[in-house]
Amino acid sequence: MAGHPGQENTLKLIKGDFYWAGMNQFIKEYVSSCQKCSRTKNIHHKMFGLLKPLQISPVPWNSLSMDFMTQFLMSNRFDSILVVVERFSKMAIFIQIYGKITALDLAQIFMNNVFSKNGLPASIVSDRESLFVSSFWTQLFQQLKISRDLSIDFHAETDGQTEGVNYILKQSLQMYVSYHKDDWHTWLPLAEFSFNNVENTSTKQSPFFTIDGGKPIFDSIHILQDSPSGKLSTKLQSVQ
Secondary structure: OOOOOOOOHHHOOOOOOOOOOHHHHHHHHHHHHHHHHHHHHOOOOOOOOOOOOOOOOEEEEEEEEEEEEEEOEEEEOEEEEEEEEEEOOOEEEEEEEEEOOOOOHHHHHHHHEEEEEEEEEEEEEEOOOHHHHHHHHOOOOOHHHOOOOOOEEEEOOOOOHHHHHHHHHHHHHHHHHHOOOOOHHHHHHHHHHHHHOOOOOOOOOHHHHHHHHOOOHHHHHHOOOOOOHHHHHHHHHHHH
């Protein structure tokens, strides 16, 4: 359920509901023995060089970054993913899309999946050329019948945190997809949930907690309240 988040985050997820003697060592050994993690995860480190952090508004959904993950194998007509990250809470939205979309297509997708739930941001970061981003906003404003005079701050550059999200998403999908890798779109909602439910290293809390002030329910925990023998294995399975 949590997308194989690694030893540290698995421990944090389980600590919220359970405790037993030797828990840390047990979870460390359990996660280390995960065959899927061994096959799909690489050891990685922070990128070298100096980074110039972008200003982030302290208001949720006021500052977003958008990026495209492309060249996936076709999965029910989809071959790309639009990744939208709310830069204050680090909450992510993963949207399956068709390869080459126009600014008009992107405006409709944004309106259906982002604006309808969270309104317009004050700034957006994207590695797409500024002309494409400007055309996207023009199309969106036309559909919403909003004056183009509204000030939007554009940053036509790569946002490092979005690249990090892309890396995590790719690993998560590798855990779930079939051998032929042609069903990844069916696992995208689960990958989004698991990403937003894991503590972020920057905010020290999960995106869900930052936005909602709490954590979503794992059904298996509540179902097995009266079954001590089944608690541990089911909880570990749900976390993995």
